[in-house]
Amino acid sequence: MLLALKDEHPALLKIKKENPSEADLWLLNSCTVKNPAEDHFRNSIKKAQEENKKVVLAGCVPQAQPRQDYLKGLSIIGVQQIDRVVEVVEETIKGHSVRLLGQKKDNGKRLGGARLDLPKIRKNPLIEIISINTGCLNACAYCKTKHARGNLASYPIDELVDRAKQSFQEGVCEIWLTSEDTGAYGRDIGTSLPTLLWKLVEVIPEGAMLRLGMTNPPYILEHLEEMAKILNHPRVYAFLHIPVQSASDSVLMEMKREYCMADFKRVVDFLKKKVPGITIATDIICGFPGETDQDFQETVKLVEEYKFPSLFINQFYPRPGTPAAKMEQVPTQVKKQRTKDLSRVFHSYNPYDHKIGEKQKVLVTEESFDSKFYVAHNQFYEQVLVPKNPSFMGKMVEVDIYESGKHFMKGLPVLDAKVYTPSISKPLAKGEVSGLTKEFRNRLGIHPNLTSHTPAATLHNSASSRMGLQLQRLHQDCVLRAAVGLALVALLFTIFTKVCN
Numbered sequence: 001m002l003l004a005l006k007d008e009h010p011a012l013l014k015i016k017k018e019n020p021s022e023a024d025l026w027l028l029n030s031c032t033v034k035n036p037a038e039d040h041f042r043n044s045i046k047k048a049q050e051e052n053k054k055v056v057l058a059g060c061v062p063q064a065q066p067r068q069d070y071l072k073g074l075s076i077i078g079v080q081q082i083d084r085v086v087e088v089v090e091e092t093i094k095g096h097s098v099r100l101l102g103q104k105k106d107n108g109k110r111l112g113g114a115r116l117d118l119p120k121i122r123k124n125p126l127i128e129i130i131s132i133n134t135g136c137l138n139a140c141a142y143c144k145t146k147h148a149r150g151n152l153a154s155y156p157i158d159e160l161v162d163r164a165k166q167s168f169q170e171g172v173c174e175i176w177l178t179s180e181d182t183g184a185y186g187r188d189i190g191t192s193l194p195t196l197l198w199k200l201v202e203v204i205p206e207g208a209m210l211r212l213g214m215t216n217p218p219y220i221l222e223h224l225e226e227m228a229k230i231l232n233h234p235r236v237y238a239f240l241h242i243p244v245q246s247a248s249d250s251v252l253m254e255m256k257r258e259y260c261m262a263d264f265k266r267v268v269d270f271l272k273k274k275v276p277g278i279t280i281a282t283d284i285i286c287g288f289p290g291e292t293d294q295d296f297q298e299t300v301k302l303v304e305e306y307k308f309p310s311l312f313i314n315q316f317y318p319r320p321g322t323p324a325a326k327m328e329q330v331p332t333q334v335k336k337q338r339t340k341d342l343s344r345v346f347h348s349y350n351p352y353d354h355k356i357g358e359k360q361k362v363l364v365t366e367e368s369f370d371s372k373f374y375v376a377h378n379q380f381y382e383q384v385l386v387p388k389n390p391s392f393m394g395k396m397v398e399v400d401i402y403e404s405g406k407h408f409m410k411g412l413p414v415l416d417a418k419v420y421t422p423s424i425s426k427p428l429a430k431g432e433v434s435g436l437t438k439e440f441r442n443r444l445g446i447h448p449n450l451t452s453h454t455p456a457a458t459l460h461n462s463a464s465s466r467m468g469l470q471l472q473r474l475h476q477d478c479v480l481r482a483a484v485g486l487a488l489v490a491l492l493f494t495i496f497t498k499v500c501n
């Protein structure tokens with residue numbers, strides 16, 4: 001990700017996303033999951049330096065290895081410090097190099113990260129993405145994310161529920177819960193994922209939905225009964241992303257994944273039985289060190305048997321500094337061929353053909369890439385393309401399925417289509433700051449009458465003296481600074497939470 005900032009006024013950093021070359025500073029976020037993403041990050045830094053831009057770096061790459069040569073002398077904001085982005089940007093613009101890489105702690109206990117109730121700008125005003133914890137309890141041999149994110153640190157349930165409530169009040173109709181491993185949620189703070197989910201479903205209004213993020217098999221195994229009940233809830237998508245990575249026990253052991261094939265199958269078979277129609281998405285790595293042809297064939301068989309409707313196939317890349325990088329590698333040609341073979345198997349079936357003719361209730365949340373349709377999802381989080389009728393956006397409507405493809409269905413609203421949205425508020429406008437609450441205004445010392453929407457009017461009405469005018473100007477600067485800075489926080493936060501999900 002690249003954001004560019006223009007310093008036009010001491011307290012006003014203007015975001016210029018469209019034209020980075022006009023900016024004084026580039027804020028570059030990074031992902032360490034795959035090699036190409038890190039290469040892209042390195043190239044962006046080089047480009048910024050060639051253009052004489054000030055640079056602030058964020059994300060897992062500088063957090064995990066801040067001493068790398070190409071990061072020398074550059075400002076870094078750590079993955080748990082994103083709420084301090086304004087300070088780092090201001091100091092960097094003044095010519096200082098600042099590095100905030102510490103962990104957030106309370107009485108010596110590691111916290112989840114930046115506060116959840118910080119103001120933010122949602123990429124899509126209809127969707128709220130909430131990271132329920134950072135880090136995980138595993139030590140997968142190929143993973144670099146763990147180096148940056150560390151051990152599990154969960155957010156408390158009441159903070160997560162408050163965030164969800166606030167989002168619904170602001171017109172959000174879909175919440176995504178994310179983390180490196182949602183199944184491990186709460187183990188560090190004496191609670192569990194099902195406990196959190198039962199609390200959250202209480203606050204989901206009719207017409208809105210909750211989507212659960214990625215969970216690895218080991219910890220979810222303990223909660224299967226409860227998870228099945230929750231995934232059957234009408235306001236929770238019957239969808240779970242469970243990365244298997246390989247169907248060979250010996251490869252799983254080399255990967256240090258902490259489960260075997262029988263565990264994975266137990267989770268999937270149980271949920272398929274108890275949650276009829278559930279979508280199970282998974283990930284597979286092709287060509288992990290030591291993977292034999294026979295190991296790979298076991299993975300092919302698994303895909304043929306389960307016909308996962310959503311499958312992320314990754315050719316193995318050794319990440320420097322990980323145990324897997326020191327193992328004997330499978331030749332590149334073999335890795336490529338296996339990736340191709342598995343993709344062919346994946347494309348040999350069409351998971352939605354049998355749904356043509358069904359009536360489905362779908363929640364419409366965005367526009368398709370080609371701008372020809374609106375994108376909606378049914379109860380199983382399967383993608384359904386619907387006609388672009390603005391009255392459907394953010395709403396749940398009933399459609400007739402008339403066509404299907406590999407990754408989608410197409411639906412037409414049924415005759416006299418009912419729109420189900422009784423308890424959803426009007427969403428914020430695109431780009432509007434969410435969560436500038438009274439409490440946050442007080443902390444910033446902002447007058448309650450002064451809102452980010454009407455600064456000029458408030459200034460005019462209340463500035464009865466020179467002193468008053470100066471104070472109001474200060475407050476206005478605070479609002480602008482808070483809104484812009486925290487918008488950056490939100491954008492970073494969104495990227496962080498998406499990276500591992």
Ligand code: SF4
Pocket residue numbers: 135136137138139140143144145146180181216500
């Ligand atoms: S791959 Fe996921 S579960 Fe494994 S160590 Fe990395 S972040 Fe943790």
